[in-house]
Amino acid sequence: MAYEVKNYDGLLGLKGFSDILLKNHFTLYSGYVANTNKLVDKMNAMIKEGKTGEPEYAELKRRFGWEFNGMRLHELYFSNLTKDPISVEHAKKVHKKMIDDFGSVENFEKDFKSSGAMRGIGWVITYYDISAKKIFNIWVNEHDVGHLSGCVPILVLDVFEHAYMVEYGLKKADYITSFFSAIDWKEVEKRIEWVKD
Ligand SMILES: [Fe+2]
Structure with a gap:
């Protein structure tokens, strides 16, 4: 089909x-x-x-x-975008992983945003490693280079220029800030919950 x-x-x-x-x-x-x-x-x-x-x-x-x-x-x-975002604290499992693996939500955010600010075109993905139960923010070049095997993508940010240039020009960091304010944490939580512990 x-x-x-x-x-x-x-x-x-x-x-x-x-x-x-x-x-x-x-x-x-x-x-x-x-x-x-x-x-x-x-x-x-x-x-x-x-x-x-x-x-x-x-x-x-x-x-x-x-x-x-x-x-x-x-x-x-x-x-994973929404017009009615809720605070990340409500996404309990994701929130706990941020604390466990990054020390704080702020550190997670810093790592995610810095990954997005890198030069180049591609994606920033928070992957949940099913085996080690850890989360990682990674850079994927174009669409296909750098994915983590055996992991589930729970948060995805498009950093191709078409995703922000019309609105933000070269101010990629401002686009990432807008993205962060519009994340549907309920959806992100749903994605991590698909994985059975
Ligand atoms: Fe795109």
Whole structure:
């Protein structure tokens, strides 16, 4: 079954994010969904045609993680934003992990924001390591380089220029501050709760 474009129009009017910025971003996201479906179809067709040894097949394989993650990371990003944010203290498990692993919420925030301020295009992701029960803020280059295996992404920030340039120009730090004020901690908590202890 093909992947479907999810609707995030409920975010329109979000403080710090103009509707133009968000609508452009939704359009860009839909391109990743279309390309993910296209790659799945093309690879399936090549399997049927016995062309899996062709260099074209290998290139589609290489491309897949880039398009798929481009799709899924945007979904995680949009859905961890809200117009009605609650304080992080209400996300009990996430809050405890911040204290346990970073010493304080402030330290977590400092680490997350500094990761986002790095030069380059990509994502900042708070990953929950299922095995060690620890959280890490990591940098993912573009969509596919730097992910942590066996970990669950619980908080996702887009730091490609298209995510903020329209609104903030080069003031990336201001964009990250707006993002931080709009995090849906309920959603982040839900993501960590999916993992059985
Ligand atoms: Fe994006």
